[in-house]
Amino acid sequence: MITFIPRDKVSKNWIIIAPILSIVFTIFFGLLIFTFLGYNPLETLYQIFVSPFSRIDRISDILVKACPLIIIGTGLMLCFKSNVWNIGAEGQFIMGALLAGFIALSFPNIETKFFLLITILAGFVGGALWAFIPAILKTKLNVNEILVSLMLVYVAMLFIDFIVRGPLRDPMSFGFPLSKPYPDGALINKIPFPGIGFLGQLHYGILFVLLLIPVSWIFVNKTLGGFKINVLGSAPQAAKFAGFKQNSITITVLLLSGGLAGVAGVIEVSANIGQLQPEVSFGYGFTAIIVAFLGRLTPVGILFAGIIIATVKLGADNAQMTMGIPKVVTGLFEGILLFFLLTGETLQKYKIKWSEGKK
Amino acid sequence: MDALVLTIIATSIPLLLAATGELIAEKSGVLNLGVEGMMLSGAVGALGAVLWLENPYYGIVAGALSGVLMASIFSIFTINFMTNQVATGLGLTIFATGLTGLAGAPLVGKTITSLPKIEIFLLSDIPVVGSILFKQDFVAYLSIAIIIYISFFLKYSKSGIILRAVGDDHQSAHSVGYPVKKIRWYATCFGGMCAGIGGAYIPLVLTPHWSEGMTAGRGWIALALVVFASWVPWRIIVGALIFGGITIAQLVGQARGWPIPSQLLSMMPYIATIIALTMISGRLSKNNSAVPSSLGKPFFGSQ
Numbered sequence: 001m002i003t004f005i006p007r008d009k010v011s012k013n014w015i016i017i018a019p020i021l022s023i024v025f026t027i028f029f030g031l032l033i034f035t036f037l038g039y040n041p042l043e044t045l046y047q048i049f050v051s052p053f054s055r056i057d058r059i060s061d062i063l064v065k066a067c068p069l070i071i072i073g074t075g076l077m078l079c080f081k082s083n084v085w086n087i088g089a090e091g092q093f094i095m096g097a098l099l100a101g102f103i104a105l106s107f108p109n110i111e112t113k114f115f116l117l118i119t120i121l122a123g124f125v126g127g128a129l130w131a132f133i134p135a136i137l138k139t140k141l142n143v144n145e146i147l148v149s150l151m152l153v154y155v156a157m158l159f160i161d162f163i164v165r166g167p168l169r170d171p172m173s174f175g176f177p178l179s180k181p182y183p184d185g186a187l188i189n190k191i192p193f194p195g196i197g198f199l200g201q202l203h204y205g206i207l208f209v210l211l212l213i214p215v216s217w218i219f220v221n222k223t224l225g226g227f228k229i230n231v232l233g234s235a236p237q238a239a240k241f242a243g244f245k246q247n248s249i250t251i252t253v254l255l256l257s258g259g260l261a262g263v264a265g266v267i268e269v270s271a272n273i274g275q276l277q278p279e280v281s282f283g284y285g286f287t288a289i290i291v292a293f294l295g296r297l298t299p300v301g302i303l304f305a306g307i308i309i310a311t312v313k314l315g316a317d318n319a320q321m322t323m324g325i326p327k328v329v330t331g332l333f334e335g336i337l338l339f340f341l342l343t344g345e346t347l348q349k350y351k352i353k354w355s356e357g358k359k
Numbered sequence: 360m361d362a363l364v365l366t367i368i369a370t371s372i373p374l375l376l377a378a379t380g381e382l383i384a385e386k387s388g389v390l391n392l393g394v395e396g397m398m399l400s401g402a403v404g405a406l407g408a409v410l411w412l413e414n415p416y417y418g419i420v421a422g423a424l425s426g427v428l429m430a431s432i433f434s435i436f437t438i439n440f441m442t443n444q445v446a447t448g449l450g451l452t453i454f455a456t457g458l459t460g461l462a463g464a465p466l467v468g469k470t471i472t473s474l475p476k477i478e479i480f481l482l483s484d485i486p487v488v489g490s491i492l493f494k495q496d497f498v499a500y501l502s503i504a505i506i507i508y509i510s511f512f513l514k515y516s517k518s519g520i521i522l523r524a525v526g527d528d529h530q531s532a533h534s535v536g537y538p539v540k541k542i543r544w545y546a547t548c549f550g551g552m553c554a555g556i557g558g559a560y561i562p563l564v565l566t567p568h569w570s571e572g573m574t575a576g577r578g579w580i581a582l583a584l585v586v587f588a589s590w591v592p593w594r595i596i597v598g599a600l601i602f603g604g605i606t607i608a609q610l611v612g613q614a615r616g617w618p619i620p621s622q623l624l625s626m627m628p629y630i631a632t633i634i635a636l637t638m639i640s641g642r643l644s645k646n647n648s649a650v651p652s653s654l655g656k657p658f659f660g661s662q
Contacts (some may be wrong), residue, residue, distance in 0.1 A: 004659065033458070037461060080446075085445050087449060133633075137633075137636075137637055137640075141640050141641040142641070142643070143640040143641075144583075144586065144636060147586075147632065147633075147636055148633050150576075151579065151630070151633050152629075154576055154626070155626045155629050155630060158622040158623070158625050158626045159626070161622050162622035165622075289453075290450075290453070293446065325461065326461055326463075326571070327460075328456055328457050328460030328461070328571055328572075329460060329461045331453045331457025331458075331460065332454060332461060333457070335454020335456075336454060338446065338449070339436050339442070339447065339450050339454070342440075342443055343436060346440050350441075
């Protein structure tokens with residue numbers, strides 16, 4: 001029989017050990033399942049975890065893929081910290097990209113890169129507005145934000161599909177469901193390295209991440225707003241007695257996370273696609289949930305977590321090409337990883353005690 | 360007309376089953392957001408079993424077992440390791456999406472035989488009602504039986520009352536000597552079984568082949584249905600039929616060429632879910648006795 005005994009204080013070692021152990025366990029169980037289903041475990045291991053590092057341009061593609069995950073994950077961190085369960089980042093990402101795309105396509109001749117400030121702002125507004133729906137329903141009518149934000153993902157996916165096949169379709173697209181290409185001013189360029197040229201798809205959008213991590217760190221650790229979020233999440237009663245307004249915190253974190261997801265959408269489309277298409281997200285919004293937890297709901301942690309998860313995503317792409325393993329298999333690893341991370345959280349607060357005999 | 364009603368009923372069965380199972384889990388205090396994942400597992404399990412054993416009834420069994428397997432994973436983590444239920448449920452859905460994608464890959468392009476209809480002697484000859492109510496498949500009858508059974512179970516049986524007590528106040532239930540964790544394990548696994556059968560119904564009756572993520576959000580709608588029904592079993596039937604109706608209405612609309620873009624029609628079930636949740640949640644105050652008070656809270660044992 002196993003019993004759990006509360007620790008006197010949160011174990012510091014576990015904060016570092018838990019994520020590492022989780023990854024080890026995840027790889028072990030993932031490979032067990034692969035073997036069981038008849039795939040070569042060692043080759044899978046190589047494709048998913050090693051092949052993304054095999055060339056310098058592949059490494060830079062990891063950063064490109066990590067970029068939206070880190071941006072969305074940082075927003076979700078604020079929600080999850082304050083016990084608000086926004087799981088609709090995927091929809092907010094799409095709506096951000098769509099609103100920014102609409103503005104970009106309204107100015108077909110614009111060339112100045114300052115225009116990017118406007119499209120990114122539009123992306124923030126688009127995502128935040130989409131997150132405002134669960135926010136207002138939650139705070140005014142006590143409607144479950146989990147279900148509303150998720151339902152809105154399906155609505156957003158259908159909506160962008162409708163817009164791109166209908167009103168915003170490029171008449172010159174030869175029947176493909178694509179919008180016109182963005183004007184130069186709305187495109188995010190690749191970064192040229194002197195003497196090397198471009199490194200894979202590495203683009204200037206990465207600068208936003210480099211800005212976001214310190215800003216969010218300061219917000220969470222050094223401001224009153226961040227303090228309120230921490231208290232609300234870890235000690236809701238204390239937050240109540242301190243007079244923190246739970247509703248306004250709920251609305252704020254949902255707007256911020258929706259907005260950040262929207263910005264991620266703008267960067268992704270402006271840097272990698274250059275026009276609107278029926279599918280723009282490929283599950284970043286859902287994957288970012290795992291990123292936020294793997295990063296232990298801290299900005300720096302999320303930076304690393306984004307890179308780790310992006311590696312697995314790229315590895316899965318490689319595994320699909322070389323071994324015919326379906327790409328969705330990353331979900332398998334993400335799910336197991338989340339289970340173990342959450343278990344790690346329990347073990348941080350409790351000691352395990354093995355005892356003999358009956359319950 | 361008969362055909363239309365039959366399609367609506369068929370569409371609502373997976374929702375009905377999954378929501379009923381989740382209702383029992385929630386009544387015991389467990390919020391399992393992995394319904395979508397358990398349904399997907401049920402679907403892929405059923406497809407595999409039918410292709411292998413060539414009998415659609417094994418599909419039901421395999422679906423139920425797959426659902427229970429997923430629910431067991433959820434239970435180990437949330438009940439024994441006391442992890443956060445919301446996050447674990449999300450994890451379960453993400454995990455199952457990956458697992459079923461992998462397990463379903465070899466099944467792509469293969470079609471299975473559907474579950475046969477069972478005509479009930481004499482009753483099926485009643486005009487109109489007969490062909491709608493008494494010419495259904497086994498799972499349809501089963502789902503109604505389950506609803507009736509759990510209605511009585513929750514209200515009149517001793518076990519049902521204990522289950523509700525565990526969901527309402529696990530500390531007190533524990534002090535009186537009921538095995539909180541064990542009861543939650545059973546309730547969660549029952550939820551998994553129902554979701555698994557509901558998922559199995561999708562390939563067994565609705566679309567007889569595998570495609571990734573074929574449940575298309577039904578698990579999430581089922582979760583919403585539990586709230587919509589305010590945790591009262593028979594109201595799930597009403598809710599499921601309404602959602603079945605909306606889903607079919609938009610399909611009919613697309614087929615008949617209504618002057619509304621198909622994507623906007625396809626949004627209807629999801630928007631309807633939000634509207635339904637909004638209408639019900641406004642009325643359900645936080646202290647409503649229908650909502651299990653310990654819902655979503657982990658039980659730490661006696662320490």
